[in-house]
Amino acid sequence: MILGLGLPAAIWVASKLIKLSVPSATQGSPEERFLWWIIGPAVAEWLFVLGVVSVLRYRQLSLKDIGVWCVGSWSAWAFALVLAALSIGGNLRFLPRMNVLISSAFFPQGFHLLAALIMGTTAGFCEEVLFRAFLMTEFANAGYKKVAQVLIPGVAFGLSHAGYLNQGFLPWLGIAVPTAFLGMMWGVSYLLGRRSSFFMMTGALGRAPG
Numbered sequence: 001m002i003l004g005l006g007l008p009a010a011i012w013v014a015s016k017l018i019k020l021s022v023p024s025a026t027q028g029s030p031e032e033r034f035l036w037w038i039i040g041p042a043v044a045e046w047l048f049v050l051g052v053v054s055v056l057r058y059r060q061l062s063l064k065d066i067g068v069w070c071v072g073s074w075s076a077w078a079f080a081l082v083l084a085a086l087s088i089g090g091n092l093r094f095l096p097r098m099n100v101l102i103s104s105a106f107f108p109q110g111f112h113l114l115a116a117l118i119m120g121t122t123a124g125f126c127e128e129v130l131f132r133a134f135l136m137t138e139f140a141n142a143g144y145k146k147v148a149q150v151l152i153p154g155v156a157f158g159l160s161h162a163g164y165l166n167q168g169f170l171p172w173l174g175i176a177v178p179t180a181f182l183g184m185m186w187g188v189s190y191l192l193g194r195r196s197s198f199f200m201m202t203g204a205l206g207r208a209p210g
Contacts, residue, residue: 003130004156007048008163014047015040031111038119041163045126052134066133072193080189087182131157131183132190140195150187157183 018040019025025036056062064070095102108116135153144152158180162172190196 001156003048003135004159005162007044007130007160010044010047011041011163014044018043035111035115035118038115042118042122045122045130049126049129052129063129063133066137067190067193067196068129068133070194070196072196076189076193076196079192080186083182083185083189127157128186131160132187136187136190137195146191150184150191154180154184154187 015037018036022036024032026033028036053063056065092102092105095105104112131153135156136149139149139152158176161176161179
């Protein structure tokens with residue numbers, strides 16, 4: 001509940017503070033407004049990660065103890081790559097409808113590159129730490145079976161996107177349900193990788209975590 005509902009609440013607070021304290025967040029150019037709009041969620045997610053690090057340190061543990069930076073397995077690599085390809089392909093089909101060149105998704109420049117780095121790094125790192133490595137480990141330590149370890153954090157992942165409720169309930173539901181399913185699939189990948197995250201960043205493919 002803290003992650004599923006607390007994170008969007010923290011994002012809302014951070015975004016409000018930015019709008020109240022940074023004039024360009026509401027009066028700047030479209031690029032400036034968009035950058036400040038994504039900085040609010042980024043700040044909130046990194047603060048939650050710091051909270052997880054603090055909890056782990058209190059338990060005399062580290063991020064590596066919950067799978068961060070550990071290596072994975074061949075099956076996890078294959079599953080994650082297929083899932084990533086399907087996810088990217090699904091998103092790319094919307095670009096022509098918005099009169100955006102598909103090539104711009106692979107070769108962003110200037111403002112678009114900065115926005116992609118902020119969003120990609122924050123979502124890729126923070127959400128893996130929060131909803132896979134930490135939350136799934138908590139459910140495992142509490143004695144939950146693997147199905148629950150995948151399903152419940154996946155639902156929490158979908159709920160964490162409650163910020164889209166300002167677009168209406170049905171638009172939010174249309175985002176939350178696929179997002180929850182995607183979170184479950186990344187959870188399966190986490191388990192296939194022998195409870196390790198970011199196995200694609202270690203360069204040690206196929207070896208079990210030490």
